[in-house]
Amino acid sequence: MNIKKIVFSLMIAIVAFTSIKAQSNSGAVKVVDNMLQLLKNNAIKTNFEMVVKEPSSPQSHRMKGNFTMKENKFILNTAEMNVYFDGKTQSAYMTSVNEVSITNPTEKELAETNPMAIISSYKRKSTIKFVRSSISKSFHNIELIPKDKNSSFKKIVLNVNKTNNYPLFIQLIDKGGMITDLTLTQFKSGLNISDNAFVFNPKKYKDIEINDLR
Numbered sequence: 001m002n003i004k005k006i007v008f009s010l011m012i013a014i015v016a017f018t019s020i021k022a023q024s025n026s027g028a029v030k031v032v033d034n035m036l037q038l039l040k041n042n043a044i045k046t047n048f049e050m051v052v053k054e055p056s057s058p059q060s061h062r063m064k065g066n067f068t069m070k071e072n073k074f075i076l077n078t079a080e081m082n083v084y085f086d087g088k089t090q091s092a093y094m095t096s097v098n099e100v101s102i103t104n105p106t107e108k109e110l111a112e113t114n115p116m117a118i119i120s121s122y123k124r125k126s127t128i129k130f131v132r133s134s135i136s137k138s139f140h141n142i143e144l145i146p147k148d149k150n151s152s153f154k155k156i157v158l159n160v161n162k163t164n165n166y167p168l169f170i171q172l173i174d175k176g177g178m179i180t181d182l183t184l185t186q187f188k189s190g191l192n193i194s195d196n197a198f199v200f201n202p203k204k205y206k207d208i209e210i211n212d213l214r
Helices: 003-041 107-111 115-125
Strands: 043-053 060-070 073-078 081-085 090-094 099-103 126-130 139-146 153-161 167-174 179-191 209-212
Touching: 003 115, 003 126, 003 139, 003 153, 107 115, 115 126, 115 139, 115 153, 115 167
Parallel strands: 099 209
Antiparallel strands: 043 060, 043 179, 060 073, 073 081, 081 090, 090 099, 126 139, 139 153, 153 167, 167 179
8 A cells, every 4th residue: 555545544534533432422411401401491309429539538438318499599408407509509407506608609619519500511611421331221331621730620421311311420530539429319300399498498497507608
């Protein structure tokens, strides 16, 4: 084969690879869009288990409970606390001491209670692609790599059910090495929940201690 044919063959291979890569990225973006659209159009409730691994500690912090979401709002219930987020203000109520802390959380703080909000905010500022090394028949395995090197997160991994577009697993890896794994099970969608349900009402709790940290 002469040099011209070799160069031509190489160019065809490069073009084909680029096309496949573009289709893969486009398909991954579509999966994320479909999932976010599902969450935007439906109030959902799911059980969860969250595992947080700090690079400085050999032990992981585990948390179980249920999670109610509607657009960027959520309610998180565990044995230790109930967290309400109305899209701006977060109220974390500690059941054992009858105390609530009210904050306007940062992006990183919000990720510790609602990684779903991070996916929505990072979608447009990340490279989104399928993870080819881990292909499953039942779910899409997707990576979001932030384009900004100064981003709080190095990588976000997302597993989405191929049948109904439900998120099954979310992993957040921040630039400090902390890893947050969130596993979601037993989805209920199409719930009728008002926006007021996501606002914490201290009047329901007698002698509650309020820490307003905003």
